[in-house]
Amino acid sequence: xxxxxxxxxxxxxxxxxxxxxxxxxxxxxxxxxxxxxxxxxxxxxxxxxxxxxxxxxxxxxxxxxxxxxxxxxxxxxxxxxxxxxxxxxxxxxxxxxxxxxxxxxxxxxxxxxxxxxxxxxxxxxxxxxxxxxxxxxxxxxxxxxxxxxxxxxxxxxxxxxxxxxxxxxxxxxxxxxxxxxxxxxxxxxxxxxxxxxxxxxxxxxxxxxxxxxxxxxxxxxxxxxxxxxxxxxxxxxxxxxxxxxxxxxxxxxxxxxxxxxxxxxxxxxxxxxxxxxxxxxxxxxxxxxxxxxxxxxxxxxxxxxxxxxxxxxxxxxxxxxxxxxxxxxxxxxxxxxxxxxxxxxxxxxxxxxxxxxxxxxxxxxxxxxxxxxxxxxxxxxxxxxxxxxxxxxxxxxxxxxxxxxxxxxxxxxxxxxxxxxxxxxxxxx
Numbered sequence: 001x002x003x004x005x006x007x008x009x010x011x012x013x014x015x016x017x018x019x020x021x022x023x024x025x026x027x028x029x030x031x032x033x034x035x036x037x038x039x040x041x042x043x044x045x046x047x048x049x050x051x052x053x054x055x056x057x058x059x060x061x062x063x064x065x066x067x068x069x070x071x072x073x074x075x076x077x078x079x080x081x082x083x084x085x086x087x088x089x090x091x092x093x094x095x096x097x098x099x100x101x102x103x104x105x106x107x108x109x110x111x112x113x114x115x116x117x118x119x120x121x122x123x124x125x126x127x128x129x130x131x132x133x134x135x136x137x138x139x140x141x142x143x144x145x146x147x148x149x150x151x152x153x154x155x156x157x158x159x160x161x162x163x164x165x166x167x168x169x170x171x172x173x174x175x176x177x178x179x180x181x182x183x184x185x186x187x188x189x190x191x192x193x194x195x196x197x198x199x200x201x202x203x204x205x206x207x208x209x210x211x212x213x214x215x216x217x218x219x220x221x222x223x224x225x226x227x228x229x230x231x232x233x234x235x236x237x238x239x240x241x242x243x244x245x246x247x248x249x250x251x252x253x254x255x256x257x258x259x260x261x262x263x264x265x266x267x268x269x270x271x272x273x274x275x276x277x278x279x280x281x282x283x284x285x286x287x288x289x290x291x292x293x294x295x296x297x298x299x300x301x302x303x304x305x306x307x308x309x310x311x312x313x314x315x316x317x318x319x320x321x322x323x324x325x326x327x328x329x330x331x332x333x334x335x336x337x338x339x340x341x342x343x344x345x346x347x348x349x350x351x352x353x354x355x356x357x358x359x360x361x362x363x364x365x366x367x368x369x370x371x372x373x374x375x376x377x378x379x380x381x382x383x384x385x386x387x388x389x390x391x392x393x394x395x396x397x398x399x400x401x402x403x404x405x406x407x408x409x410x411x412x413x414x415x416x417x418x419x420x421x422x423x424x425x426x427x428x429x
Contacts, residue, residue: 009033010418011043015379018055020352021368030054032375035417039371049379052412055351056367057089057119057376058332059358061256062178062232063307064325065091066396067113068106069098073397074309074327080117082329082394084422087378087411088305090120090366091329092358095131096153102126102137104145111146118421119414120376122364124149127166127177131155136166139175148362151178151232154279156214158184164221171227176362178230179218181239182280186210191320193266193281201272203319208236208287211280215239219246222253230361231255234300235280237290244299254361256302257291259335260326264288264401274315274322275401278308292344295353302361303353305332309397327395331402334409337382341408347382375418384410 012030019025031038060083066073083091093110095101101110107125114121125147129135132155139150150170156179157163170177187206192198194205215231219242222229234243234255246253260278265285269276276282283291294300308325315322328335336354339345345353359367366376390403414422 007034008045009041009043010045010047012047012049012054014051015049015054016051017369018053018347018351019369020056020348020356021370023348023352025348027051030369032415032418035375035419037369037371037373037375052379052381053347054377054379055347056355056369057378057414057416058087058354059090059092059364059366060088060307060329060332061092061302061304061358061362063091063093063305063329064096064309065093066309067097068109073311074395075116076114076121077116078394078396079307079329080119080121082327083119084414085394085411086330087333087380087414088119088329089376089378089414089416090122090359090364091117092122092124092148092362094153095124095126095151100126100130102129102131104138104141107142107145107147119416122148122362124151124178126150127152128157128162133157133159133162136162136169139170140173143173143175148364149176149178149230151180154180156180156182156184160217160221164225167221167225167227167229171225174228176228176230178232181211181214181218181231181234183210183213186213191277191281192269193283195266195284197266201269206281208238208283211236212238212242216242219243219251219253222246223249223251226252228252233258233261233280233306234294235261235283235291236287240290240294240299247299254301254357255299256304257295257300258304258306259328259332260306260401262288262292262295262303263335263338268401272319274317274319275326275399275403277319277322277324278326279324292339296345296349301353301357303336303350304358305329309395310399311397315399325399327393327397327400329395330393331388331400333380333411334407335402337407337409340382375415377415378411379413380409380411382409384408386410
């Protein structure tokens, strides 16, 4: 469709507007100028969207990029290209790099590399030095350097006193903390959810109780300290009651989940298929359905890809030894269409979880079609069918569990700040 440019007024007509704020979709027009959505006015360029869906760009929280240290797995350039092709206009990146982003200097280095990305990039910093769970980072300095949140990721802080101190200090600075709800003692050495299937496969399993216990511990500390807290991945039905109680009590907590836990279950591991090894492990079907319902009713606020690139060598190992994680920047949108097709959620509420809520929680612009908002947009055909070939992905690593799957949902155009960063027609011309 061509590049709309930063200053040229462009009118996108005949679009199926997906509005996560109102929760409705309507057929209408959208005008963009100087990188932002604007009120009505003249336009030098008119683009017919042909009745396809136009929505705010996806804000993907928890993206792993290999820079620094593992650039062979993913760079900011390749991750950004994959994101643009997936309708993601903002990546919020994790600090679990080599070395860890736990100082203003490391954060500045990552930020300097992120300029290679065609989409917006924000960074989370570690909560403790080297994610070791012992010494708190300089939260204030890292916030000043641009960190939007603080997390040790899957390295759960087992020392409750240390975690309480971190949360208290973060509260005093108004910083958002992101936690991984898991009891590290129960989950150590596990690679699959415990149950009959795990026993049949002879794999060490972890009970859903580990997630429930992690949630309850974290929420008790959050309530005591008053910190703003986000649980990165809720994947079991057992963890939901504590979350519901905390929200009802006014605790400043939000929760997320990953697209893989919403569209796959433990049986997909089948004969030790390592592309289906993720953290937390895939759950039972009853859990998947409960999480889908929690996303639809707003108990779970954010849906993300939890993009975790791994090279072929780290996946071509026995299931127990294989590295966990899956890429998801390009597959987030089409996989999410499965939830819509199955009747779990409608498009406006799906976009609330993938765009509006993450933007609001992290204090970022975006997630809305309102005048004045940045023109970060995705035009997509929700019903376009295709068979995924992992070798066509823009990511350096190709570890997707959806390889060979029949999917629906094609991104047609992605804009960041009013500029086209992906155009499917041009890319396949």
